[in-house]
Amino acid sequence: MELILDVLSWILLMGGAFFGITGAIGTLRFPDFYSRVHAGSVTDTLCALMIIGGLILQAGFTLVTVKLIMVLAFLWYTSPAASHALVRAAHHMGVPPVLLPKPDARSKTREGSSSKP
Amino acid sequence: MFAATCLALLAIMAIALVRAFMGPSVYDRILAVNMFGTKTVLFLAAFGFLTGRPDFLDIALVYALINFIGIIAVLRFVETVTHTGTGADD
Numbered sequence: 001m002e003l004i005l006d007v008l009s010w011i012l013l014m015g016g017a018f019f020g021i022t023g024a025i026g027t028l029r030f031p032d033f034y035s036r037v038h039a040g041s042v043t044d045t046l047c048a049l050m051i052i053g054g055l056i057l058q059a060g061f062t063l064v065t066v067k068l069i070m071v072l073a074f075l076w077y078t079s080p081a082a083s084h085a086l087v088r089a090a091h092h093m094g095v096p097p098v099l100l101p102k103p104d105a106r107s108k109t110r111e112g113s114s115s116k117p
Numbered sequence: 118m119f120a121a122t123c124l125a126l127l128a129i130m131a132i133a134l135v136r137a138f139m140g141p142s143v144y145d146r147i148l149a150v151n152m153f154g155t156k157t158v159l160f161l162a163a164f165g166f167l168t169g170r171p172d173f174l175d176i177a178l179v180y181a182l183i184n185f186i187g188i189i190a191v192l193r194f195v196e197t198v199t200h201t202g203t204g205a206d207d
Contacts, residue, residue: 006118009118010118013118013119013121013122013163014121014122016122016159017121017122017125017126017129018125020125020126020129020156020159021125021128021129021132023129023152024128024129024132024133024136024152025132027132027133027136027148027149027152028132028135028136028139033142033144033145033148036136036145036148037144037148040133040148040149040151040152041148041151041152044152044155047129047156047159048155048158048159051122051126051159051162051163052159052162054122055162055163055166058166059166063171064171064174067171067174067175067178068162068174070178071158071162071174071177071178071181074178074181074182075155075158075181078181078182078184078185079151079155079185081185082151082185082188082189083148083151085188085189085192086144086147086148086151086188086192089144089192089195089196090142090144092196093144093195093196093199095142095144
C-alpha cells in the first residue's frame, strides 16, 4: 500500500513539475503579452493541483492534508482572478494583441495562415 | 522525491525571473512576479515536506494570501499612474 502511494505521489509531483516548467517556458517564448499570460496562468492551477495532490498522498489523513487543501483551494480562487485583473488592466491600458505572426524568418513558412484576415 | 520537486520549482522561478527582467512592458513583469509568488507557495509546501516541518504550510497559506493582495495593489497602482500620465514606462 505504501509503495502504491509513493509511486502515485512520484507521478503527480513529477507531472506537476513538468507542467510548471512547460508553462514557464511558454511564458518565456510566446511572442505577445496575452499568450504569455495564458501560458503562465494555465499552469498555475494545474501545476498546483498535481504538486499539492502528490503532497496530500504523502500526508495521508492528518491536519497537514487539511492545510494543503486550504492552500490549493485558495490558489484555485486567487490565481485566475489575479490573471483576469492583470489582463483587464493591460487591455484597458491599450496593450496591443499581436494577431498576425511577426514578419520574422518564420512567417515565410506560414504564409498561407497569415494571409487570412 | 521532494528534492526533485523543489529543484523543478526553483527552475520555474528562475525562468519567471528571466521573463521579469526581459519583459518589455510593465504587465509582463507583473505576470512574472505573479508566477514567482505562486511557485513560492508550492516551493514552501514541498520544502516543508522535504525537511519534515508541517508548519511551513501555514507560511505557504499566508504567502498565497499576500501574493494575491500584492498583485491587485500593483495593478491598481500601475493603472492610476499611467492614467494620470506621470511617466510609468509601458
